Amino acid sequence: MPICPAILNHPTIEYLMAYRIMDQFKAQRGFITYDFEKLSDQVMKNITDQTTLLSQLHKLSIASTEVFPNQDKSYELVKRCYTLFDELSENYQEQLDRYELPSNSSFVHLWLAQTFESVEEIYQCMKYEDNALHSDSKSNENTNSVGGINAISFDKCVKVLGWNSSRFDIALLWDALDCELWTMGVPIGSLNYTKSITVTHKKSHMKLQFIDAENLFGPMTLKACVKDYGDKTEHTDVFPYEIINSNNWKEVLMKTEPFEYEDFKSQLKGGYSITKDEYDQYLIDFKRFTNRLDYLKYYNINDTEIMVKPLMNLIDTFEQFNIDVLHYISIASCAYATIRYSTYFPSKFNLESDKQSYYEDFDINADYSNPNPDAKPFELTVGYWKNKCYHYKQQDYKAGRETDKNVTADDNDYYKQLFETSVCSICSAKFTYDNLPSLDRQDNELSHTKANCLPACVSCNISHANRDPKITSLHIKMRQYAIKHNLPMTISDERIYKLLRECITGGLAAVFHRENIAGKTHINELTYDEQSNNLISQDNENVTTHVFALDGNSLYPSSYSSVKNENIPYTDHRMYMAGRSKFYSEKPYIIKNCIDQRKEIFVAKVKDYFSKSEYNNLLALPPIFRNIEIENKEEMIGEYMFSQAQKHSLPMLKKDRKLSTLLDTNGQFMIFNNYYLWLLIDLGIVITDYKAIAVFEKNAADEPFVRTMMNLRIQAILAGSTKEKFHKLIIN
Ligand SMILES: [Zn+2]
Structure with a gap:
């Protein structure tokens, strides 16, 4: 499914969109x-x-x-x-x-x-x-709750x-x-x-x-x-x-x-x-x-x-983008809905004077069938068909439908040819490995027989079930549009979900050198002595004048905007954002290939380390930021800290989760996205083991949104307008 909560989780907007009457929209x-x-x-x-x-x-x-x-x-x-x-x-x-x-x-x-x-x-x-919209609509007080076809x-x-x-x-x-x-x-x-x-x-x-x-x-x-x-x-x-x-x-x-x-x-x-x-x-x-x-x-x-x-001003600000603020319970969910919506209507968000051209807006009247021309045509195998027949029979049996005349394994050749030569009866897309075929029953009372079924995409067949045909058509078109422009879609592969879920963590903030007084504190430096395998901490002769704060927040607009920047050495000087998932693999040579070729964007689970000869170049800011469990043992946290903690009987749990900056993956498999991993490789990291990879389509779809909001905010600041706060609110 495509991800666009502003439409798909908002029944009114979904309806207006499906019936091509978005001009009626009001927040x-x-x-x-x-x-x-x-x-x-x-x-x-x-x-x-x-x-x-x-x-x-x-x-x-x-x-x-x-x-x-x-x-x-x-x-x-x-x-x-x-x-x-x-x-x-x-x-x-x-x-x-x-x-x-x-x-x-x-x-x-x-x-x-x-x-x-x-x-x-x-x-x-x-x-x-x-009544103003549909002359044929019946007046029915409760239509909205039962989803009557003619009532918004x-x-x-x-x-x-x-x-x-x-x-x-x-x-x-x-x-x-x-x-x-x-x-x-x-x-x-x-x-x-x-x-x-x-x-x-x-x-x-x-x-x-x-x-x-x-x-x-x-x-x-x-x-x-x-x-x-x-x-x-x-x-x-x-x-x-x-x-x-x-x-x-x-x-x-x-x-x-x-x-x-x-x-x-x-x-x-x-x-x-x-x-x-x-x-x-x-x-x-x-x-x-x-x-x-x-x-x-x-x-x-x-x-x-x-x-x-203030609420009215907030409603107005979002209404210009067809977003209904009061539908959401927080500004975070509202802003998320807005940015996803912007990827379907880039021109609505492209208010810049020097208009750049982005891809075309979503248009429900356009033909988006076969959105991915490179997809491999589907070829029906005996096993796949046998499995389908079995499930259709089960379905019909459970629903109490007669299954005597159901399609069987013997029909394999017929359907193999049909799927190759015909298109989806609902959306007219070709069947590919990206877009699997199924049988769509025409008469719902009858079972999966040859006479009662037409070929249809699995996804069309699902969105087709018991719904307003116009809304079905909206879902299908939005799905095709999302595929065409590599927009994110829901993850259906559980392995990819688990891999991504593991990466989500909170509390990613660390402070180095907590106390620094300008003009007084000497700069502290860490050096590594390879022979004694010791880390030496000493103040050098330089005195602190300024403090440097590194903000690596990947949610910030500069990183998710995908705006071109010559300082980004990878993928056309842009940081692409992930679209739908392409594939998942645990084969080491496939993982290695994806990492080395530097074309696809991915999330990979690997073990790696920096060699000791690199330590002194990296100690000022060890580049692997991870929350890891640290045992509060004397040999881990050092004699001084340990004795202090005991002296003051501080609560010492056996293990603590701490954000740490590391020079290797601590003997564990850790997950990195492609840009992070390439940066580490360019700093000299050595990968020793490969566990898994999830590869995604890439897009730069957030660019119009970020550019517009940034520009609106700058204009508002220059004009001294309170609107500035709104734009800041939305972008963050
Ligand atoms: Zn279809």
Whole structure:
């Protein structure tokens, strides 16, 4: 399968693409932001010897801003706030009754019930007008969920965003998310960090998906986000959280005079949480309110309203590339979807003034059959056919179909010729070893008989099953396009998956020479004495003036962009990115050949070493960076470190995983990609043993995306625009 989550994991875009109506695309602009205000009770309770519970948070109020999008890019806001005081009001029971809520429901239940009512309206604002697109479409309320052919599938789901909600607010919501009227789905993430949770209304089937807005911007405070991504800077409001607790809230919040400056003293911050100037501003603001509760509501709502503008700006930024931000739960997954999408539509991302020409955009009307002209034509063998017949018979038998007239091993010659001379009945591709044939049953009630089957690619046959024919055709064309341009595709060979999985590791950062004082510290040098087999560490006469940081992050745009650079000595001065897998081998001569020829890009598992005569050239930066297990034995970490650790009874596990810089593969097989291995070979490494290799097609498909984003960012910096942050966010 091709990899393009922006289309293939987004049913609405997939539909619009398949029906050639992408001009109708609009990003989701309706959403809700919410925030809690809390009561904090100082408890100071010892839970265990080591753990003391400082304070407990209780819900005081919840506020939300509902965004109703108009047909143009404008929108209407509706702001709401529910507090503990609602539960005391005379008509509380009446309010609960209106939503058919049980009598013990909290004000959070009430908020959720109201929110479910609002999202139905928001959904109506966002969904596509079916009738405007298809005159033949039947009006059917539920078509989106059953995937009716003529209705644009559009999930009945509205996003509810809180700032840093995955840690705090979700925990406060938790007990209200399951009740008689609605039910909670399985959360994504952990209990302490819930990335996303969906709540479905049992009657209307509307869904609320709670996500953390902070994940869409990266770690920062809400204030910083509004400053960086919003348009205007407004003065921030203040509220003395710490003096309100579950004993005094009724009394404290009903007072009509403003809080005292003393009330803003914060234990958590060890001083006043606001300055005197901010307090004076607060006094002015407070004049507009009848009491502290009214001010609290205003304050609570304001925190949700200020999230709207940055989110709208984010939605706009991505919408120009046909990306629907609110479909994603983090900026990382959104950026990944964007870059994969860019490889199908390079011209959409090629906004440079000096337009370079890249390959053509994906066009669903184009003919991409036989995308790989070099593929070897398929030749049916007796064994392959026998196996196929056996599986077809099993399939039919399990489905309760008559198998008497099924194709048999005797039909081998007939099908051998058929597969050689005919093409796929669905996509008209020739059958090759890249594109294996199968039999596609025409009448689903009948079995695999000669009369009921036409030849079809295995991949077409799979995507053909029980689907809208236009969507099937989209999948097939995208697959052919991906093959034509060597774009990445899902890995189907388990051996390749395992090889790649082994390479994935975190914590790749190392600091050499931790302390250096400019003008003071002498430069430390390592030398190797071959005769005594000792490493000597000594300071030389040169004094440190600058620090050098080496950033080898392969996720950085300079490495994945595949932009030509004369300093890259390999593969046309470009670092190509991997497309679909070509083959896997464990034959040493094949592995050696691929490494030596320097044409294919690959990942290889080998053992290698640098000879001792090279050590002194390489010790400043030993070039094999690996996380390896190091035993904390005296002979490993040295007498000094070992005795220090014992003296201070430091916790010493038997083994530690540490990022190390090595001069050989430590007697183990290690995995390198082609560029890394070629660099090591050019530095003089000797390969002693070959274990496995996975070879990939190569592409430079990320170039338009990286170039464009870089240029947009530079332009934004020069213009002093806040958009700069968006582009930085996307590229990283
Ligand atoms: Zn086909």
